[in-house]
Amino acid sequence: MKKKGYFIRKSTVLIFLMFFCSKLQAASITDAETVIGDLFSSLTDSDEGTTSFRSLLIPFGGRTESLGNAYTGLCDDISYLRFNPAAGSIQKETQIALFHNSWIADSKLETLGFTTRFKNTPHLSAGGYLSCFYMPFTEYNFFGDRVAASYYTETVAALNASYNLLAGYDFKGLAAGITLKAGWRGMPDYTDNDSGAIIAGSGLSQSALAVMADIGFMLQFNFLKYYSSRDPNVRIGISAQNVGVSITGFGDSIKLDDPLPTTVSAGISLKFIKPITLSFDFVQPLNLMDFSHYRIPYFNTGLSIQFASFISFLAGFSLKGANPRISSGFEFEVAKIRLNMNYTLDLTTSLAPLNRISLSAKLLLGDKGRSITDAQVDEYYQLGLKYYADAKWEDAIIVWQEALKLNKRFDPAIQGIQSARYQIEMFQQIRESLMLD
Structure with a gap:
């Protein structure tokens, strides 16, 4: 009877698991996206997408x-x-790097x-960089014929x-830096809806x-x-990014473009x-043309x-609006070449074609002898410490001064010299007092 009861319970659990798995398999990716979208719908930003040069928000x-772009305080x-x-x-080292980011759909x-x-x-x-964001720009007429094919681009030099x-x-110091950037948005010429002919200069x-x-x-x-x-x-790092303006209307009437995607971020x-690093970022977008738009x-x-x-x-999580993002990847280093491979999963990820994959290759060119x-x-x-332990304080000072010639901010040598001079002074005072006695 015990075996029979055990068999019934086991069969019941198995049937339940089979039923649950069948229901889970029947649930489509679209259903999952809908559930997630509804869960984070309260975080939807009504002003999202109202800025120009959106590629400035795309990581290399x-x-x-x-790492989920939690990098302001790591870098x-x-x-x-x-x-x-x-x-x-x-x-630590001089670096040259190539990055490829397969973003949404055919954009890269x-x-x-x-x-x-x-x-x-x-x-x-x-340092500096040159980046180019591009995506196909194809136009069709009313009959479905392709009449124009080119690329929409955003190029940034920094x-x-x-x-x-x-x-x-x-004290490791307080680092301060600035990056000056210039960007060009290239819009291809498009056609006239009535004649179907390409309008020269329309893209400009x-x-x-x-x-x-x-x-x-x-x-x-x-x-x-x-x-x-x-x-x-x-x-700990803080950064203000994309502080500037954009102008458009070349060949027609030049005017201010939509605001740039300015942000202020703080990270730690x-x-x-030793083998584990955690990073956290808080990012506040700003509209420099209208601060009332929170x-x-x-x-x-x-x-x-x-x-x-x-x-x-590497793994990361980003909560931006109603589109939570999970990412993971690996980093390899072979013969002074560091390779990174990443995959990102969010509500814009597509499996056909496969996208949201990014790669990087960094060539490490050494530290110019700093190590x-x-x-x-x-x-x-270390030699100075040995002299100090043997009460050879003058020799210790000489050796530590040699260390400071190589690195004038090497605090242990500075502190060691101060301590050695104090020991010499105390020893002289003791010797003088003994001579008086």
């Missing part, structure tokens, strides 16, 4: 998108050019970027400069020129880390456990888990 792709690679212009001065974003820190002024950096103020070993009148700037700051420090370290475990990244803020969060020195898993210099500084410092 790869690492940043895998540990060349993708900082898109999120926080201050971070160029804290990059391609980007080429470069960044470096100067050898003789290591706290100063320069130059960046950053400086890390008062950077040292204990709807094209636009944008001039703007990004401004950012970044602070990095150690928190709850009870030992000295060059690598901070906390970074935490790395309390825009709903949005939130991003990201997670990075480094399994080995050459591979990491070698740091190793020499550490060697001098």
Whole structure:
């Protein structure tokens, strides 16, 4: 009887699971999108889509998108050019990068970027990028015949400069940066509805020129880390992006275009456990042409888990309006080449054709000898500690002064010299008092 009862219960559970799975399988992707859309409908922004140069809101792709675009307070690679212009001065290596982002439908974003820190002024950096967003623009007449085929484009060129103020070993400095950008929206010529002929210059009148700037700051420090370290475990960043204007009407009457997608963002990244990094962003859109139009803020969060020195898993979540977004990807590093692959799932993702995939390839060109210099500084410092322990304070001071010639902001050597001089002074006072006795 026990076996029979067990069999009945097991069969009942199995039938229930089969029924549930069949219902789940019957539910279409459209139904799921409808449920999610209804759930977040209260976050719909009525002013969404009212800005020009919308491609400025699209991430380069790869690492940043895998982290849910929670990057304002992280910015540990060349993708900082898109999120926080201050971070160029804290990059470890010179980088050249290519990005590809397959966005919605047939639209794509391609980007080429470069960044470096100067050898003789290591706290100063320069960089820039060139990006092009494009999508097919095809026009048909009333009979369904294709009469015009070209591309709608948005091209942006940017130059960046950053400086890390008062950077040292204990206090990592306050980085400040600016990126100057110019953008061109290219609209192809279209046809006359009556004659079907292409109107020369019609696209130019709807094209636009944008001039703007990004401004950012970044602070990095150690928190709850009870030992000295060059690598901070906390970074905080703030950034104002796309502050500027756009004009249109070329060949006709020049006028102001719709406002640019200006945003102010604040972010933080935490790395309390070495292989795990968490990042969080708060982003507030602004309408610089009409501040009375309040825009709903949005939130991003990201997670990075480094399994080995050459591979990491990345995941992110972004809550922007009524379209929540989940992303994930991997990062590989082989022979000074860092590769990122990402896939994003939201209410605009399509499986036919497959989109929302982004890739990046970064060439790491070295740190211009900074790591070698740091190793020499550490060697001098360790030798100074040995002299100090042996009460050879004068020798310790000489060695630590050599360390400061290589890095004048190496705080342990500065503190060591102060301590050694104090020991010398105290020893002399003791010796003088003994001589008097």
